[in-house]
Amino acid sequence: MTKKLLRALAGEAVWPPPVWLMRQAGRYLPEYRQVRAEAGSFIDLCTRPDLATEVTLQPLRRYGFDAAILFSDILMLPWALGQGLRFAEGEGPQLPPIRDAAGLAALDPARLPEAITPIIETVRRLAAQMGDTTLIGFAGSPFTVSCYMVEGRGSKEYEHVRMMAWREPELYGRIIDLVTEQTIVYLSAQIDAGAEAVMLFDSWSGVLAPSLFRAYVIEPTRRITAAIRARYPHVPVIGFPRLAGTMLGEYAAVTGVQGVGMDTSADPKRAAALVPEKVALQGNVDPLALVAGGAALEREADELLAAMRGRPFIFNLGHGIVPQTSPDHVAALVARVRAA
Template sequence: MPKLKNDTFLRALLREPVDYTPVWLMRQAGRYLPEYNQTRARAGDFLSLCKNPDLATEVTLQPLARFPLDAAILFSDILTIPDAMGLGLYFAEGEGPKFERPLREEWEIRALTAPDPVEHLGYVIDAVSQIRRALDNSVPLIGFSGSPFTLACYMIEGQGGTDFATVKKMLYQRPDLLHHILATNARAATDYLNAQIEAGAQAVMIFDTWGGVLSHAAYHEFSLRYMAGIVSNLKREHDGAKVPVILFTKGGGNWLEAMAATGCDALGLDWTVDIGSARTRVGDQVGLQGNLDPAILLSDPDTVRIEVGKVLASYGHGNGHVFNLGHGISQFTPPENAAALAHAVHELSRPYHITG
């Protein structure tokens, strides 16, 4: 395989020496970009955009044309897996994702099986291959999946952003049913991520958006356990190169040590965690990704630069840091503030990587 022109992101994840801190943004291809909105309008709706490899490739590349980012991330959605399971994913305007057939009955849950990613999620695998070709080895491509627990939240509740009462009732009253869903999701996510790696993803990330709503004991039993299973069954090398794995639990600051012990290469941090303290806690075990509050990008370029400097200073000297937001970029972010962030990271981080 031809060598990457910019492999700073991959080296940082593996805690290898770099000249500067690499940066990419969660949800970097999104509604804050006018060009994204134009492509989405051509697609007709969000799901049609996800399921069209040509258009998914187009929007994946858009932020890279605007900003000096060090990685591309596949344009898709975490809910492609439950959609492939037949739950009927749709996006209500202004209300986010919903499922026509949420899992409520025991027979539905027992009948749940992991979809074959090539057969049922071929449009994603095709998009990965197409994006890799379009990138022409400029920067690495990140693939991703939702965590088993986060997927289960949507599958059971039928939508996101709730108090998760239905999920938690099942968790405490019928843990056997929830474990069946989680085990099925873990198999599906493992197969899905491995298919993305085979198609060309050079790093993968597991998004555990809702793990932080769990109690300490429940997080370990119903979320982390299944993510650890995925990590241990992933292809960690492809085409002679290591494939790093990033684990991200929003609201997971209490469990960083346990997350690091899964064997992943890096942890994503939300903005509620001090990245310097996190580094002290996990030591040299894993790299860290994060963790600017996305709301800072609603301010102005000067403020963005100051706040970027604070995150870099908190992490301190040395390697193993990938700069990112603590969650997805807001659709109301002025693009010039995202540009200010990328430029500030590259400029201000260099003194932290000078050795000798």
Template sequence: MKLLQALNGEPVWPPPVWLMRQAGRYLPEYRATRAEAGDFIRLCLNPALATEVTLQPIRKFGFDAAILFSDILILPMALGQGLRFAEGEGPRLPPLETVDILDPAKAPDVYAPVIETVRRLKTELPTETALIGFAGGPATVACYMLDGQGGGDFPRTRRLAYEKPDFVSDVLNILVDATIAYLSAQIEAGADCVMLFESWAGIFPAQQFRDLVIAPNKRITAALKERYPGVKIIGFPRLAGLMLGEYARESGVDAVGLDTVTDIENAVVACPEGTVFQGNLDPLLLKLGGEAMEAATRKLLATVKNRPHIFNLGHGITPDVPEANVVRLMEIIRSA
């Protein structure tokens, strides 16, 4: 599998490619399947339908990896926190006031359908296509749990990190252990590698970044590598900025996902020699297409040639991306 070769530090050319949110609303077949499910949570917890939407972009575009279709907030829901997705507004949870409502022992039963989806995908994906399992990073998941919704800069989470650090630490400790169990189940079900999405890492100042992002990620990677020697882990500390190098050195991940604003050449200087990177084409270019997308894609390819690299976006595909632009992107990468 080309993705695993790159994660092992091998320069693969053309580089393996997959796109964050490659299964999603820009595909008419996804929209049809979601309508069949009834709502987003039901889709995530229906192994047959979740398998189908994971496979849709693989059939259509031939990406080198499929990422399990699910959501980072399935885990707090499994722990006992209410979750709903309001149409046009995103996720809503009752802001967490106490960890007493969280029950890690019950979580595996709730997310069991997600693990069944992994099993099904492992048998249905082409043998050359890697399967990526994932979870939200503890800091990012805690942001949603404590604020009760996404968007903005999670003011309650940031305030609590200063005013009630022990409470925030308790939440993170529960999430670390639950994430280890969740990703372990995915690996045992057939995931070829896993990814930690720390999508809101960039809201924290340096010391909190170390305490709330790096340290929990390090505990997760250490536990997974002890249990499954050789497992590869991709970390995505979005908007880490100058903390990126420290994250790459200390977190234990095997590859670092780069957001749109991070220059790859600067990342090479900041991170340890041999760090594998993933990313980081601007998703807006995939919407625009044309010469702007093609020139930026060729420039990115030229930058990463002779390095182990996983081609991806700096964030997820947006719903307004024309399929033809994805087809053209793949043509450029494959002919590099």
């Protein structure tokens, strides 16, 4: 029998729905913290196949999720292209910002295949251990990856990248094109190694005006999805345009993705009305409801399940698990979904 998550992504209203959680491998698990300490740096954790495989599998052992997602980071792509990446404790990722053509020219796509070799080896090792669990590969969407590449770090408003999109559309378009092309290469390598579905994370898409959203979120996602579908017709794509708001329906209809992630702010019933009925919705319990646990979490889970019954759906959070989450609350949530 086809795996539950793949059935949902094929347009089937599977019930109870498949369940996995964004950032299910992470700091809320004591076993993760132990491996993270052993790794030394976060980049080392992402590029040591033995450790990355172990932390990917840890939440499966605890909770029996219907999917495992490759443990890595969306910024491993610019890292692989030669943009110096480091993770400063308490400050998040930092890169030399690309603000002109010379900065863009310093990136080297020829580096990517060799640089991602350990990440692809992790995918290969995971694929051999999945059983009934679906292995999801992933990348950052071009807009969100470009946010960090241009800003050089995280930001609330991403002013530099937005001003570049308005003032220097030719330069910014070249950045987006490069990231789009290399994302196709990166995801294709993951699929060749055994990823059964892939996900595109567009964490910062909500900062864009609709015209820029169409140009730099929808269009690159459409290009990536079309390329994956042409090469691997059986491999579905999940898109997560966080804070897309009313653009969610257009995103789903135009990009060709088989699944759309709803963020915490999305109304599930409204999303179901906007998104084509055969496109699976994924989401969207508030990660802080998971921290709260108890009656609040039960109510949120039950309301989401009721809203999604009868359509293709994957139970998840509206963003990633936060470090202060109790592992017991995760177990309780999975049990409630499975009993639906």
